[in-house]
Amino acid sequence: MNKLLFLLPLVIACTQQKTEKTLVAQEQPQQEDTAKVEIQYHDTTMVKLSDLSDLFVYDMKYATDDNFLKKTVYECTNCLVRYQVAKALIVAAMEFQQYGYKIKFFDCTRPVEVQKQMWEIMPDARYVANPYKSGSIHNRGAAVDITLVDESGEELDMGTAFDHFGEEAHHAYTDISDEVKTNRLLLKKTMESAGFLPIKTEWWHYNFGVEKFNITKVPLCD
Numbered sequence: 001m002n003k004l005l006f007l008l009p010l011v012i013a014c015t016q017q018k019t020e021k022t023l024v025a026q027e028q029p030q031q032e033d034t035a036k037v038e039i040q041y042h043d044t045t046m047v048k049l050s051d052l053s054d055l056f057v058y059d060m061k062y063a064t065d066d067n068f069l070k071k072t073v074y075e076c077t078n079c080l081v082r083y084q085v086a087k088a089l090i091v092a093a094m095e096f097q098q099y100g101y102k103i104k105f106f107d108c109t110r111p112v113e114v115q116k117q118m119w120e121i122m123p124d125a126r127y128v129a130n131p132y133k134s135g136s137i138h139n140r141g142a143a144v145d146i147t148l149v150d151e152s153g154e155e156l157d158m159g160t161a162f163d164h165f166g167e168e169a170h171h172a173y174t175d176i177s178d179e180v181k182t183n184r185l186l187l188k189k190t191m192e193s194a195g196f197l198p199i200k201t202e203w204w205h206y207n208f209g210v211e212k213f214n215i216t217k218v219p220l221c222d
Ligand SMILES: [Zn+2]
Pocket: 107, 138, 143, 144, 145, 204, 205, 206
């Protein structure tokens, strides 16, 4: 079954009734014996996004050495987020579909241990949240690092690479082409309308802005 078709009623149900924590999807009664499907996710449940939707693509940078740490710090390429965040990402993804674009993930939930490794290398709170203070929203399952890709899978021009630590990656930086400006704005407006908040210094980073989640202890890998 198409995962998105399966999930859509759940997204709509959640949008309509925010206090609803348990959602049940059910096939037609005559198929009940074999096809009844029950999902019991709380909004805070950590979920693997690829289990819920086929709308996304992944390029998990910390599962490779193509990152500012120059080493592989994730043992898998899972993108985990809170269920409430996953639902909002699907809403955003459906909006981007109108343009023929998909969200591509660079990072989702990040274990606190990895946050500490990052802090050792880059102890600058403008770019890495201090794990010995409140930590990162990435540690709470509610932040994502993303860009957009077109129908051929090519990344849209956002002006800098992911994890470019400099003013060129700031939202307020204006010395960029009209194309970059348009792409960044589309990403920002759409994510904001789905409930995410940008940060000033990274065009790729979005925090889910409604709930305050705890630091997660759920393992990143299966
Ligand atoms: Zn981030």
